[in-house]
Amino acid sequence: MPIYVVDKPLNLTSHDVVGRARRVLGTRQVGHTGTLDPLATGVLVLCVGASTKLVQFMERDTKDYLAFISLGAATPTLDAEGPLGEVADVPDFSDEEIGDALQGFLGAQQQVPPQYSALQVGGVRAYVAARAGGALDLPARPVVIHELDLLGRAASLAAAPQTFSPTPDGRWRPAATGQKFSLPPRLGDFPTLVVWARVGSGTYLRSLARDVGAALGVPAHLSGLIRTRAGRFGLTQATPLDLLGEQAGLGDLQALDLPIIEAGPELALQLRQGKRPAHSGTGRFVVLLSGELVAVVDGDGEQLKVVRAWA
Structure with a gap:
């Protein structure tokens, strides 16, 4: 499911916003990437459904x-x-x-x-x-x-x-x-x-x-x-909380500011099986298969290691 960028209003906790999003979007699977105090306003990024798996990669964003x-x-x-x-x-x-x-x-x-x-x-x-x-x-x-x-x-x-x-x-x-x-x-x-x-x-x-x-x-x-x-999301992209139900949301790949590896079926299968295929790159990568997010991986210059995979 998509990612939503909300302009949190005054006097609501981040948990309040998550609660409203759950009701509007019809799912319990809603998480955010960084708490805002009740007296703060502005960008609050919500990850919905399977996209909640991305929170671990986004909560450390500047x-x-x-x-x-x-x-x-x-x-x-x-x-x-x-x-x-x-x-x-x-x-x-x-x-x-x-x-x-x-x-x-x-x-x-x-x-x-x-x-x-x-x-x-x-x-x-x-x-x-x-x-x-x-x-x-x-x-x-x-x-x-x-x-x-x-x-x-x-x-x-x-x-x-x-x-x-x-x-x-x-x-x-x-x-x-x-x-x-x-x-x-x-x-x-x-x-x-x-x-x-x-x-x-x-x-x-x-x-x-x-x-x-x-x-x-x-x-x-x-x-x-x-x-x-x-992270990658600015206030000009944010929608008022009252209009959340009218928004289509953003895709997972728009949330992760990481290099992308276009993986073939063999590489994707190896990662899903927990193997550490050889790769020359270092750092963290997004692995795609047929344009769809498969995994976020770490590379040490010799091998890749799965951080989180999607079926």
Whole structure:
């Protein structure tokens, strides 16, 4: 079955979107390739039916975001869900100071996840413990932040740009005309940074907002977030959730950004039988038979090994 690219609306969890998709599409087999928090909007990729097998290859894709980081106020959730915690005056930072702080987070690093997250320790969800007034020991995890670009700054979230247009290279920039995004209700009038981010899988933008504030010496929270790309799929390809039932969806091959091997019947049979046929290529490949996806395989320069095969 196909793959759907949905523009997740505000105030729905990713699980809520999956539930609606199951009802609209008439199947229980629906998965997504990367969670969005309820107060985030934007690209959520849904894999349906047999295509759910592709989630394992797509959930590690890089993702792009428009992030609104409000300085001078912290929250326990690290976002606009609140409530407000520490509040402090914000110095008049220069663009250079802010840029230097952002650049300090580029590359591979260790990031401490939010307490209000679905991570588990000893079978207990972090957000369950947090809502009960506790806190789990969440160790820092390796993440990669590829790009951070300061698009603008404003005296408050209300004054920050909310209309953006895509650029030819897939980025988004503030514009007089374009797409106006919905943001969560603001918790107050705090100086706000508008940042375009490209990050690796597992990166929490809420944690990044907290850490950017710490680097500047002030509390901070993520006051708005829009995912503009997940893997090969951008926001311009996304359909509103209410129109999901009217969409035909996309094929599996449009989801995987991998080299393709056109396999003959013999090679396909060998892979299905668990054999490791000789092959000169390295890396991960998509194997096709008569134009249909047969398997995703790994090659070490000498042999191919099946990662997941389709009958």
